Amino acid sequence: MPEPKRRETITPTPSSSHPDRYVPNALKFAFGGAAGMMATCIVQPLDLIKTRMQLAGMGKSSVAVTSEIVAMEGFMALYNGLSAGLLRQATYGTTRLGVFNYLFDSYKERNQGVAPGFVQKTMLGTVSGGIGAFIGTPTEVVLIRMTADGRLPERQRRNYSSVFEALSRIVKEEGVLKLWRGAAPTVFRAMVVNAAQLSTYTQAREMMLVSISDGILLHFSASMVAGLVTAIASLPVDIAKTKIQNAAKGQSQMSVITNLIQNEGVLSLWKGFLPYYARLGPHTVLTFIFLEQMNAAYFRSE
Template sequence: MSTPPKDRYIPNALKFAFGGGAGMLATCVVQPLDLIKTRMQLAGRGKSSFTVASEIIAREGFFSVYTGLSAGLLRQATYTTTRLGVYNYLFDMYREGNQGASPGFAIKTVLGIAAGAIGAFVGTPAEVALIRMTADGRLPKEQRRNYKNVVDALARIVKEEGVLKLWRGATPTVARAMVVNAAQLSTYSQAREMIAVYISEGILLHFCASMISGLVTTIASMPVDIIKTKIQNAEKGQSQMSVVTNLIRKEGVFSLWKGFLPYYARLGPHTVLTFIFLEQMNAAYFSMNEKA
């Protein structure tokens, strides 16, 4: 009799580590788009993403497009890892309470929203540091915060403004995560099902479904994202409500979708790259176990 194949199982702790690691690798690729998106959200009217990108490179140098990378990586390490961990925990709890039955699509969406909200709250300090670091270059030199890295940013925020400022804008950050998770879960699965008729299973299918999902998610989540960005970059003492009312009064309702192109260009590829890196990590783990 032939030897049965080894069970292709990955421990939960490694699942979380792989998920966070995949998100961090994807961030290394799309960080410039994140910076351009943030600058557009904070800039006045009339500037395209290409104009903003060329201004950043001309004024601050080519490698400035990776400003805030350490904060972006910390955000993935906290937000993505927590979100995946909580989702898997809630998923397993549901199965244990329902005689091993897997949750349906609606329950999966609810679990995803809950996991996204918790992950976003945990990741808010890194998000605040990221917004400030990517926005710093647009200010006059005498007004810049000049954070050296994410650790310096977090330490100075606590020292200069108090520990609670690390969670500035936590409400819109959590709201954005809930919207993003709800939109991504529903549209990605639906788009993948429709496209699978024409494209076989593989990276191309995942890419197309991710880009469609990213379009819907961008439209739905951008207003919350821009409000979050404005609040987290606001000066000390400025209330959250005044930030929102000033934005709409001065720039109009459609300013809530400012930076649409880099936001969309980041969201789809980040999902695809995260998936590709995650699959490679899983394959490497299985390969090592099979050789052992």
């Protein structure tokens, strides 16, 4: 009986001792989303701190913002918006991985089995990130609002109890199109993130493999390099997106961005860089580690 066709993914295979074994496409989607969700459970406080810093304006450090949240709202407030973060990974995270793998395989089929190079992978990452972000924008809007709610005056807080209640209330109170508020910067950010992250990770991993054996240390090191490059490139877009999605009714997207630069300066586009990078790097490496462990468990169960 002929061997099944092996499909490559953006992640390294879990074991070089099984070069002819692969994870079915349906499980690639499931494993990718699950890995992202598990990583989110760990780094959610960093995401909340990053969002609060972006909305707070100039003058507050990450330590000051964290201390203020714990003192005024309690330690568990650091996990506000977790349900939205998990649903975001279940939509955006799963979609970008599945679309990337589909496009990757299609490229190989059209080119007689030749895998895409660095430039092609960057383009595939850009397309898959954009598609995933458009699908995941509603959960992104809810995530921003839930993580920002605690800094608002009490009478202005939305007090969403869960991501599903938030989605329902936004549709009822503001209209379904508000779920895609800030879709353009969200999609653009995802395209930048995926183009930088996937291509840089692959390149860094290949270069480091010369001196570091394949394993968790290699994945961690390559992911942190990719996270740094991605953070520098995508943080200005992320800040603009956050401001737009949390803006009051009636404010145009352009006025939000213009006011930000005029009032806080160009460098405000990189405000909250440390918590942003601190979240992006660990989230990337944790996602890879969890994904590889699930892949390995699948192979052991065969």
